Amino acid sequence: MNKSEENTPYYQQIREMLLEEIKSGKLKHGDKIPSERELSETLKISRMTIRHAIDLLEREGVVERRPRVGTFVANRRIRWNFITVNSFTKGMIDKGFKPSTKKIHMLFEKADEHLAKVLDIDVGEEVFSLKRLRIVDEIPIAIELSQIPYKYCEGIEKYMEDNASLYEVLAQKYGIQLKKQKQRMKISYSNSSESKLLQLKPESPCLWIQGTTHDMSGRIIEYTNGLARGDLVEFYSEPTNPS
Numbered sequence: 001m002n003k004s005e006e007n008t009p010y011y012q013q014i015r016e017m018l019l020e021e022i023k024s025g026k027l028k029h030g031d032k033i034p035s036e037r038e039l040s041e042t043l044k045i046s047r048m049t050i051r052h053a054i055d056l057l058e059r060e061g062v063v064e065r066r067p068r069v070g071t072f073v074a075n076r077r078i079r080w081n082f083i084t085v086n087s088f089t090k091g092m093i094d095k096g097f098k099p100s101t102k103k104i105h106m107l108f109e110k111a112d113e114h115l116a117k118v119l120d121i122d123v124g125e126e127v128f129s130l131k132r133l134r135i136v137d138e139i140p141i142a143i144e145l146s147q148i149p150y151k152y153c154e155g156i157e158k159y160m161e162d163n164a165s166l167y168e169v170l171a172q173k174y175g176i177q178l179k180k181q182k183q184r185m186k187i188s189y190s191n192s193s194e195s196k197l198l199q200l201k202p203e204s205p206c207l208w209i210q211g212t213t214h215d216m217s218g219r220i221i222e223y224t225n226g227l228a229r230g231d232l233v234e235f236y237s238e239p240t241n242p243s
Helices: 010-024 036-043 047-059 088-094 113-119 166-174 192-198
Strands: 063-066 070-073 078-081 099-110 126-136 139-149 178-189 205-215 220-229 233-236
Touching: 010 047, 036 047, 047 063, 078 088, 088 099, 113 139, 113 220, 139 192, 166 178, 178 220, 192 220, 205 233, 220 233
Parallel strands: 078 233
Antiparallel strands: 063 070, 099 126, 126 139, 139 220, 178 205, 205 220
16 A cells, blocks of 8 residues: 555545456456455455445445355446337447347237226237346346337238347337336346346346337337346336426
């Protein structure tokens, strides 16, 4: 440590040192940082001072302690606007992430009473169902199921390859401009198949989102169900017409 920095406590210097190693890429998200003992021996500083610095980084959300395993650089939180209608890909790129999408399944089904009511269509009408895995910086973060009355998007299946934007396809191929979403959210827990897709332990805390997406005329175009990782995703909303 730099003893000449008399006005900066050692624990603050250690905090800044670790932050700089993270910013420079020497320590990456998910990496294990040196133990308190290792840092104490290397820096010739007491373990109490080292612990103080790490406590501060943990409170700031920079690192996370895992019992009997060690302390790791926390994964970067992903902020996701769940009210504003926007392409997932564009939204993540705008935030500096590298997004990708993989199809889980794509199929057609007949609307039952519940689905018909939600989509405002007749029972038995054909519905296009698309289930996808959302990935950011090579980390799976969410599973999404989109269901759309097929009469609005006939032939859409030929456009929905991996990484294709559903909303861009609807706009460019079918002239459907989406305007608003109505969403509700609650805490949920991943089942075994969801945990495998999201690379989580079974019954990990997640955020469950359900809602509808509407076009310019108010017509319901899409019914969505999603499950996002609670350890990585942070949802927020921004009113479009704040009073």
